[in-house]
Amino acid sequence: MHPEPSVLHPEPVEGATAGFDELSPHLPYSFVPCVSLQGRLGRTGVITTPHGTIRTPAFVAVGTKATVKAVLPESVAALGAQAVLANAYHLYLQPGADVIDAAGGLGRFMNWPGPTFTDSGGFQVMSLGVGFKKMLAMNSDGVEDDDVIAEGKTRLARVDEDGVTFTSHLDGSQHRFTPEISMQIQHELGADIIFAFDECTTLLNTRDYQERSVARTHRWAARCLAEHQRLTRDGKPPHHQALFAVVQGAEYQDLRRQAARDLVSLMIDDSGFAGYGIGGALEKHNLGTIVRWVCEELPEDKPRHLLGISEPNDIFTAIENGVDTFDCVAPSRVARNAAVYTVRGRFNVNTAPSRRNFSPIDEDCDCYTCTRYTQAYLHHLFKAREMLASTLCTIHNERFIVRLVDDIRASIEAGRFFDFKIDFLGRYYGSSPNR
């Protein structure tokens, strides 16, 4: 049943740096699971896209506005990232999906030859709307009062059954997203993997609201699938994009399982979703449980993408429970704010102990930054507010997470995942950064 190892282990990074002309733009999308994690839902696998393959589990670097902030695409490839995820809402507002379409698609526009993802903009409904002021709901029984306005903040998104009305955070103009519009935008953007337009709730919403929201997300998923198929059929030029649905349901087992089952059974003309995203509200300590509930309901032959997770312990938990790919802004955002990962935990390089420390961030790291620069230099760059600080630390953090996931994949293949997990997490959380 499993393909030959050579098929399972292509060289995605080399493919990603080969340039556009050497790539076949017509490779069909596929996912092939490979080695399973004994007794758990985790596995390795390979996702094939028109722009190259992704060996899973894989960390997808986030490049919201068609750039991994502060870093050249060549560096993103060199540090081993296999794919980049951009955002439909942000690119729709600026520069406009039509511009990216005219440029030849997201990958060409941003000079990233490898696989690309776009998020639907569903998360922005939450971050610009309901979640805009979490305290707001603390003295009520849920975030449902659309008329409540928190001091100093303006609600920029409102949900209704048909879609979402946004106020642009850039210029205040009004915009409308529906499942159909999100699909049209994402088809114009042209990423290899796109996400259904979902509603992302918060833990502050009531159970009743979560139920209604999951139901709505499902109706939206059906509309996304229909529109995606129409665009795939009628769009010009023909696209080869894979649509992932997003499983919501907050922390309720029945909602999560039902949401997953409903999405799996959703078929139009014998075809359903190419993969599944797991999103939404959850507390950190429930991550593994929730991911397991969902993945138990999902088919083995479809990839699962966990949206927005990347702390080391979360990565192990997610992968162990069946996640194949995941993305997160944390490695790059945190890097721009001077926090860096090491095998012995995270620390801030802009603090006093690094001022005269002439060793790298992490002696064990093979990244561009650690093989060339000292903590003292990075400390100086942050203090001097030089932008190279962001660049170098982003490269380090992205490399750290990519490498961690590479190591996890290798440990699954070698049948020693659990040993590696105990060893890594013991060092990461059990000791203080060595500096």
Next chain:
RNA sequence: GGCAGGUUGCCCGAGCGGCCAAAGGGAGCGGUCUGUAAAAUCGUCGGCUGAAGCCUACGUUGGUUCGAAUCCAACACCUGCCA
């Protein structure tokens, strides 16, 4: 030499009789960041203390006052303008 203005905590800078250990910046010190509204944000920031409290502080010295960074005098230094 004359006239005018000034001297505040590590730096800049408000305060102009009590509510002043002294606004606000900056620097320093520490934290946070999970589908990016982020090169963001929060805390701390004279000393001793958990706290109450005490001590030391607004150029120097002396004075007025129940009470002075704030009023007065002398001195020191700085800055303008006029000789």
